[in-house]
Amino acid sequence: MARLFLFLLLLSPYLFSDGHIFVYHRFDDSRYPTTNTSTSELRREFEYFKQNNYQVLPLIDIVEKIKANEKVPDKWVALTIDDGFKTFYTNGLPIFKEYGYPFTLFIAVMYTEKKYRDYVSWEQLKEISKYGSVEFHTYGHGHYGQMSDEAIKADIDKGLALMKTHLNYDPNLFVYAYGEYDDRVKKVVDQYNFKAVFNQNIGAVNGECTDAYDIDRSALVGQAPFKLYLNFKELCGVTFQSPLTYPHDKVVKTVEVTLDDHNITDAEIFISNNGWNRVKVKEGKIVYHANKRVKLDRIKIGVKVQNRIKLMVLSK
Numbered sequence: 001m002a003r004l005f006l007f008l009l010l011l012s013p014y015l016f017s018d019g020h021i022f023v024y025h026r027f028d029d030s031r032y033p034t035t036n037t038s039t040s041e042l043r044r045e046f047e048y049f050k051q052n053n054y055q056v057l058p059l060i061d062i063v064e065k066i067k068a069n070e071k072v073p074d075k076w077v078a079l080t081i082d083d084g085f086k087t088f089y090t091n092g093l094p095i096f097k098e099y100g101y102p103f104t105l106f107i108a109v110m111y112t113e114k115k116y117r118d119y120v121s122w123e124q125l126k127e128i129s130k131y132g133s134v135e136f137h138t139y140g141h142g143h144y145g146q147m148s149d150e151a152i153k154a155d156i157d158k159g160l161a162l163m164k165t166h167l168n169y170d171p172n173l174f175v176y177a178y179g180e181y182d183d184r185v186k187k188v189v190d191q192y193n194f195k196a197v198f199n200q201n202i203g204a205v206n207g208e209c210t211d212a213y214d215i216d217r218s219a220l221v222g223q224a225p226f227k228l229y230l231n232f233k234e235l236c237g238v239t240f241q242s243p244l245t246y247p248h249d250k251v252v253k254t255v256e257v258t259l260d261d262h263n264i265t266d267a268e269i270f271i272s273n274n275g276w277n278r279v280k281v282k283e284g285k286i287v288y289h290a291n292k293r294v295k296l297d298r299i300k301i302g303v304k305v306q307n308r309i310k311l312m313v314l315s316k
């Protein structure tokens, strides 16, 4: 018995892995490989959830646990789709219906309102909302980090008003375009009293330490390592100290992170284009002299302790 207990204890980080939120974009649209998921891959993922007793629940169920500071059950999964591409309606939705999986579709309202070819119509959204919820992903899908407070507010107001007009709905949940945000943008969005706000950083949702206005979602595009993602737990008590703004010379010099848990001695630091690097932790402090060159206009910095993970984004 004691041996079994020890065995379970050793396995426990892997057995108990928090809740997870995934994000999809397009389905069976091979023109855009970085945002596409084939329906055969989607079926493979859904079949895995089903065979391994994952409970796919409405996103709001996870939000409510987070708001109550309660632990999100380990096998809980919520599925989200961003932008409102027509291929969700034509190719993705039938599979969600077949499995009876709820979902939350975050729409960038302008694409629907202006009848962009690749996007769902208001009529289709009405039908979609019979099977899942439709929430808000900005009006114009702009880079909020590069827009003034007034422009961000105007964008949000316009999108919300159109959703009210066409769907008779006041959205509760919000997603930044490109998963880009910073403290200034967050403050503007905070004024709207959304129940929760989501990013697009790989991670997990513990519930007890999750910031309801910065909830991690892992993107499932192409052949995503979804089984690995399902084993991630949220790393609580992380404060990113440096860098806090995008490095304009495109070199990440020193990464500084503090961890509340002073018993941690080893961690890994992630920098976009550079993968994971092992680092030592001294009394909760990581100082990593990286000097790593980055290429993207939007980079992620992350920290991982075994399978516990937390990422953040810096954009130009």
Ligand SMILES: [Zn+2]
Binding pocket: 082, 083, 108, 137, 141, 176, 177, 178
């Ligand atoms: Zn988007």
